[in-house]
Amino acid sequence: MKDAINIYVKQDNGEQITLEAPLDMNLSVMEVLKAHEFPIQAVCGGMAICATCHVEVLESGELPEMNDDEAYMLETLPHATDSSRLSCQLRVNEEMEGLVVRIMPEA
Structure with a gap:
């Protein structure tokens, strides 16, 4: 089993930044x-009630199903x-290895 995966963040200028995401920390x-x-503001701390962590998924492997709150x-x-x-x-x-996201602007 791998220790980490790579996640990529696509910038507005087209640059793609590689992030290493550990698999053992949930x-x-x-x-x-x-x-x-x-x-990323994440005002609600990850409770899916503020949407300040909104991203657009540009490429992905298998992602979890979206729940009703999200x-x-x-x-x-x-x-x-x-x-x-x-x-x-x-x-x-x-x-999620190879996930590519773009951070979306706030309202």
Whole structure:
């Protein structure tokens, strides 16, 4: 079993930044982004009630199914797309190797 996976953050200028996400800490993608000092507010601390960790998934392996709370929050966002997710609801796992996200602007 691997110790970590790579997650990529696509910047507005087209640059793609590689982040190493450990598999043994049960972190969310939001926590990985915050640890690498990306501008994720995560006001609610990962409870899926503020949507300040909104990302667009550009490429992914298998992601967990979206729950009703996440779907509701995403419906309220002006910048949401069909591939939007709340990064707090995505727990890092081996199937996410190669995940590419773009941090979405706040409302």
